[in-house]
Amino acid sequence: xxxxxxxxxxxxxxxxxxxxxxxxxxxxxxxxxxxxxxxxxxxxxxxxxxxxxxxxxxxxxxxxxxxxxxxxxxxxxxxxxxxxxxxxxxxxxxxxxxxxxxxxxxxxxxxxxxxxxxxxxxxxxxxxxxxxxxxxxxxxxxxxxxxxxxxxxxxxxxxxxxxxxxxxxxxxxxxxxxxxxxxxxxxxxxxxxxxxxxxxxxxxxxxxx
Amino acid sequence: xxxxxxxxxxxxxxxxxxxxxxxxxxxxxxxxxxxxxxxxxxxxxxxxxxxxxxxxxxxxxxxxxxx
Numbered sequence: 001x002x003x004x005x006x007x008x009x010x011x012x013x014x015x016x017x018x019x020x021x022x023x024x025x026x027x028x029x030x031x032x033x034x035x036x037x038x039x040x041x042x043x044x045x046x047x048x049x050x051x052x053x054x055x056x057x058x059x060x061x062x063x064x065x066x067x068x069x070x071x072x073x074x075x076x077x078x079x080x081x082x083x084x085x086x087x088x089x090x091x092x093x094x095x096x097x098x099x100x101x102x103x104x105x106x107x108x109x110x111x112x113x114x115x116x117x118x119x120x121x122x123x124x125x126x127x128x129x130x131x132x133x134x135x136x137x138x139x140x141x142x143x144x145x146x147x148x149x150x151x152x153x154x155x156x157x158x159x160x161x162x163x164x165x166x167x168x169x170x171x172x173x174x175x176x177x178x179x180x181x182x183x184x185x186x187x188x189x190x191x192x193x194x195x196x197x198x199x200x201x202x203x204x205x206x207x208x209x
Numbered sequence: 210x211x212x213x214x215x216x217x218x219x220x221x222x223x224x225x226x227x228x229x230x231x232x233x234x235x236x237x238x239x240x241x242x243x244x245x246x247x248x249x250x251x252x253x254x255x256x257x258x259x260x261x262x263x264x265x266x267x268x269x270x271x272x273x274x275x276x
Contacts, residue, residue: 019256024257024261028260031267040276043267047263050259050263054256057259098274102274105269106266121255132240132241133242136242139227143223163211163212165213165216168271170217175273184269188268192262192266194245195248195265198252199258
């Protein structure tokens with residue numbers, strides 16, 4: 001039972017089948033297909049697994065739970081991000097330890113999103129500005145198409161092209177230095193905190209500014 | 210200029226555009242949404258919430274491991 005006294009949410013969304021019309025679901029599936037081309041089995045399993053979770057989430061009946069993110073101050077989150085960066089600093093890029101350290105925040109975050117359920121949508125603020133909403137998606141789509149163009153021009157899916165580098169081919173040497181990797185890891189975790197607060201407690205990420 | 214440098218220059222140009230859009234959006238009288246507004250909009254559905262968090266996780270995983 002949640003703090004409002006309601007023991008359970010209604011069964012899934014009002015029209016669970018509408019999840020099949022969600023652009024976000026198809027974006028995840030499209031990215032999964034891209035990972036099939038890349039033959040990256042972890043990414044294939046992750047993206048198709050999350051697509052299945054999205055569909056399952058629309059149909060499930062589950063207890064409503066308390067929104068998360070209510071007990072974390074900015075200072076606490078900053079401390080965790082710095083500690084995380086220090087944890088990443090000594091880890092070899094090719095080692096299993098770094099994979100585990102990177103997998104844990106993702107697994108926890110996705111579990112929290114699953115756990116909070118549709119209650120996270122009830123208090124969501126409407127998008128505050130409606131003008132020029134096409135601008136960001138347009139720029140990002142152009143970037144994705146350019147990335148795809150460079151990927152297609154690679155000798156094969158696993159070998160970077162020198163003349164047509166993808167973003168990861170450019171970023172790989174920049175993140176080869178442990179300090180840069182640790183700093184980016186700390187920033188990455190901070191972004192994750194922001195996303196979770198936006199989902200778990202809409203408006204909290206603004207109030208904390 | 211080599212094709213490689215042109216490709217890198219194109220990515221940098223894209224970055225400049227993104228920074229420019231965000232800077233414009235942060236003006237008080239701007240009608241352009243900030244990137245945070247766009248993310249909040251994308252997370253107005255459950256599928257959007259999962260997709261945005263997945264995208265965040267995968268970007269860290271992919272770039273930090275160099276996969």
